[in-house]
Amino acid sequence: MKIPFALVALTATAVVLQAAPKKVVVVSATKGFRHSSIPTAENVIATLGETSGAYQVVDVVRGGPDGKDDAEVASKLTLEKLRGVDAVIFANTTGDLAIPDKDGFMKWIESGHALIGMHSCSDTFHGYRPFIDMLGGEFLTHGAQVTVDMYNEDPKHPATRHLGAVWSVYDEIYEFKSFHRNKVHGLLTLDKHPQTMVPGDYPVSWAKEVGNGGKVFYTSLGHREDVWTSQIFQQHILGGILWGLGLEKGDGKVTDVSNTLSAEEAKEGFKLIFNGRDMTGWKYRREDGKRSWSTQNGMLCNVLGKDEHGTDILTEETYRDFVVRYEYQVPPGANSGFYLRGRHEIQVFDDFKSGKAEKGGNGAIYNLKAPTLFASRRPGQWQQAEVRIVGQKITVILNGVKIHDGVECPAGTGGQLDDKVGEPGPILLQGDHGSVAFRNIRIRKL
16 A cells, blocks of 8 residues: 555654564543544554554554543553553543543653543543642633644654644643643644634643653644644654654753844843743832733733733833833734833723724834824734834834834823823833733833
């Protein structure tokens, strides 16, 4: 039989020169919801092992025809039966499975074996915290199936190196609880809610090193049959399996989410005023205000529900003449602002549909001057701004377009800290109007 080109590409990266294929057990038992894609998942996992020569599926634990047969799970997932097995793959499992010695199973993984989880694996063992802690996240909910653009957090990892910077997929996208970014190695993520586009950390896939040589790979994709049959997803899970089996090298250590300066900017004298990890150097404008800001995967996020009002935040350090560069994104209809010296607002606003440069629009010097050209991007997309203030003159470049050039700004634009416009002041981020995210905020004093 002629092997398809895509599978040839897969096998080309696999380390198949070992004495014998690694041994893998697939678990697809379900005490809760049972996905219709499970038979396809079982087939794809076995076929990838055969065509790559890297591993062999030695058993499939289905839990009987309805997935709920505790006796099958209990008899096949004993530590004795796992002797000689290298990895267990939880393919769309759900509920509290009847593994007879769960603590022993955890120690078995930590001792140098692998746990590979797909999709609803994170909807398994809600009643057994050690499993959730080891996996790295717990299913919370999902919305309607949707097309999302996932960011590739590690282009060198075997599970993601075949992807570009962004991978678009249509699937059921999970939201998680019990997820801690500082405990996983990120592979795929969203920087906004899959339905509302409110900024935030929405992980899709990650890896972990656990115990003494144990490995965990998880992807939340795989609800749909057409996802399982797609070549790009098959490469994604094969890369994760090979990494878990120790057949491909890749990083499993916690991802550093720090914002960084380029070498050129550092040489020019720029300094970060948001480190990406926490809110060091920032404070709330009102101590009794709603704590609406948080740091999420390298972003400084203000997240508000409908009709909620947050609180402005400002830097502890003050600045007079400077150049500041920053990136921001807003969901549909959102409104925020970036204040120079805490007194002059550069508007942050979703006005993409209007297509018009207006005094209250995105990039405007609020209440004073509309942009000379319309330069806004769609909601949910990152936008780049560079702002210079010298004396009372302001220049703004938005998304590569100079929209203000030395505009005289003799007074505060509204909502300012005070009216001492010529004196040094902080950078202030408006938090009382709507959701917004900032990142890579760096400044150079003049």
